[in-house]
Amino acid sequence: xxxxxxxxxxxxxxxxxxxxxxxxxxxxxxxxxxxxxxxxxxxxxxxxxxxxxxxxxxxxxxxxxxxxxxxxxxxxxxxxxxxxxxxxxxxxxxxxxxxxxxxxxxxxxxxxxxxxxxxxxxxxxxxxxxxxxxxxxxxxxxxxxx
Amino acid sequence: xxxxxxxxxxxxxxxxxxxxxxxxxxxxxxxxxxxxxxxxxxxxxxxxxxxxxxxxxxxxxxxxxxxxxxxxxxxxxxxxxxxxxxxxxxxxxxxxxxxxxxxxxxxxxxxxxx
Numbered sequence: 475x476x477x478x479x480x481x482x483x484x485x486x487x488x489x490x491x492x493x494x495x496x497x498x499x500x501x502x503x504x505x506x507x508x509x510x511x512x513x514x515x516x517x518x519x520x521x522x523x524x525x526x527x528x529x530x531x532x533x534x535x536x537x538x539x540x541x542x543x544x545x546x547x548x549x550x551x552x553x554x555x556x557x558x559x560x561x562x563x564x565x566x567x568x569x570x571x572x573x574x575x576x577x578x579x580x581x582x583x584x585x586x587x588x589x590x591x592x593x594x595x596x597x598x599x600x601x602x603x604x605x606x607x608x609x610x611x612x613x614x615x616x617x618x619x620x
Numbered sequence: 621x622x623x624x625x626x627x628x629x630x631x632x633x634x635x636x637x638x639x640x641x642x643x644x645x646x647x648x649x650x651x652x653x654x655x656x657x658x659x660x661x662x663x664x665x666x667x668x669x670x671x672x673x674x675x676x677x678x679x680x681x682x683x684x685x686x687x688x689x690x691x692x693x694x695x696x697x698x699x700x701x702x703x704x705x706x707x708x709x710x711x712x713x714x715x716x717x718x719x720x721x722x723x724x725x726x727x728x729x730x731x732x733x734x
Contacts, residue, residue, distance in 0.1 A: 486643060486644045487644075489643075490640065490642065490644070508704075511704075511705050511708070512708070514674070515676070515705070515708070515709060515712070518642070518674070518676050519676060519677055522642070522643045522676055522677070522678060525643060526643065526678075574677040574680060574681065574713040574715075575676075575677045577712070577713055577714070578677055578709065578712040578713050581711075581712035581713075581714075582708075582712050
């Protein structure tokens with residue numbers, strides 16, 4: 475189920491507050507700080523990648539963060555931009571001083587896909603979360619109401 | 621938001637970092653650390669990361685850049701008291717072996733001059 479969708483300008487000033495907003499939505503679901511930190515890293519890297527690469531030359535543009543929760547199973551993050559997309563379909567190099575963002579997302583998630591379609595770029599990352607990391611009360615309430 | 625406090629101990633500098641080291645301030649961090657490295661006679665810069673609440677790949681990129689420059693001039697950049705999250709980021713970036721680690725005060729004291 476989709477638990478949140480936040481759109482914001484892809485700027486240095488907006489991306490950390492955006493990540494914190496998403497974590498605020500997810501924290502009632504998850505009782506494990508380590509899992510929340512992992513999600514924070516993934517989200518932060520995905521949004522920072524948009525700021526670094528999507529709108530070159532100071533162009534303005536937005537990013538959209540959507541989060542799907544499958545209670546007691548997984549969280550999937552979708553980060554969309556309407557910018558230039560990966561140049562030539564290639565990812566940045568994963569060495570030296572830069573280019574570590576996607577590698578980090580890939581390592582911390584089980585399923586990480588970067589797609590370009592219909593004039594937008596979508597990064598989708600899923601992390602599978604063990605049952606013990608879920609907040610029992612939230613999962614039960616949701617199961618009852620759905 | 622980040623802050624850096626440089627403490628000089630002979631040929632060793634302990635740089636106490638705090639706050640978030642991100643894309644928003646990575647370049648500033650790099651400049652400050654490179655300036656510290658250029659101090660006459662410095663051989664080691666220990667980055668105290670205990671107060672760092674968040675580090676992203678841009679912040680990490682700055683640390684790599686400074687470390688590369690340090691090595692070229694015969695100096696070392698060491699990570700002191702990195703948090704679990706910093707370890708997680710280093711592992712995910714497959715860069716765990718890049719920086720010498722000082723896990724606690726005892727490790728730091730062995731580095732500092734008498």
